[in-house]
Amino acid sequence: MTIIPDTPSQLRLTPISRLAAGGRWRVEAMRSLREPVLLWFTQGQGRITVAGTTRAYGPNNAAFIPPGVMHGFEIAPRVQGTVVFFGRNHGLDLPATPQFLRPRDPISQKELIATLEAIQRELESARSGSQKAAQHHLGLLGVWMDRQLEREKAFETMPHRPAASQQLVARYASLLERDFRSNRAVADYAEALGVTPTHLTRVCRGACGKGAHQLLEDRILFEARRLLAETRLPVKDVAEMLGFNSPGYFTRAFQKTAGVTPSAFRKKPAGPVVPRV
Known part of the structure; x- marks a missing residue:
């Protein structure tokens, strides 16, 4: 059986507000991708369903979704943010399970925003080596996630086991x-x-x-x-x-x-x- 590819293979960033172009089904219906994605919400709130479990999201929340994981989320007119599509050949050591991140301190939030801006700047640049530079910044995004996961664990008073x-x-x-x-x-x-x-x-x-x-x-x-x-x-x-x-x-x-x-x-x-x- 032939499976039609659902996404390009290259690194790219897209504003969350553009995701529903062509219909809300593009974000709200359950789907999965063949590449990892990071959703970074900067404004608005709603509910996101990942691997069959729904939870709320709000400003300064992030969700990392590995390839092949079913997901969908509500999007309202006020919801703003960025989606990072890592591409299928990103070459990074990324989490194998979905992760919900809530960077609580302004420094972590500013670091993420600066990294995303650097990636976008290189992707839009016509200078030589821009794609390579964008991939290096993507590696820094992976480091940011690792550090944030460590901080998230520090806020847990006891190990969490899913019901x-x-x-x-x-x-x-x-x-x-x-x-x-x-x-x-x-x-x-x-x-x-x-x-x-x-x-x-x-x-x-x-x-x-x-x-x-x-x-x-x-x-x-x-x-x-x-x-x-x-x-x-x-x-x-x-x-x-x-x-x-x-x-x-x-x-x-x-x-x-x-x-x-x-x-x-x-x-x-x-x-x-x-x-x-």
Whole structure:
């Protein structure tokens, strides 16, 4: 089965306010990328869901998301900040699990802002060696994250172990990301996890406000929108790639969620093409 790449491979920075160009589905629906990303929020607040668990974010909050981790977040008009797309060949030793960072002191916040500005300045420069310089600044961003994680641990009075329910939802999110194109039902995922569908739905809703079926449907239909917006694949091929038994069933499922048919969605103006998270 052919998988259409979802992101370019190079380092780039994008304002958070531009991420929803072409529709809020670009940020709010569940998706994953093939590269690490760092979300840095400087203004506004909302909720972000990573690996099936939802938590609040506000000004001067950051979230690091490794490749292949399912995520999505609310974006309001007042939300501002920057997303760092590391690229698939970043060459850095980065955390293997999602990290939520809250730099509490102004010095740490200023260090991060200065590093991001330096990366952007080099990416926009026409001088020789600018790409190499940008990668070196990206390495400093990795150092900043390591130091911030050490500070975060210092604020914890005792080691934190995720609750069993959070672990279950994270395992479900991981399986879902691997197999969402396979036409497996929630009952199949629940069986693989050794729980009942009812229990899986209950813990998912408790962790992120969405049931197990809604998470599965959300992930499939985000991919459907992406393929329709960014490729010329026929609708029947998109349906087949996503595990639907027939184009008609895919069209009904898509229209129920998106409010338009796949063909009509494809014809809608998509806005400027920008990197997505």
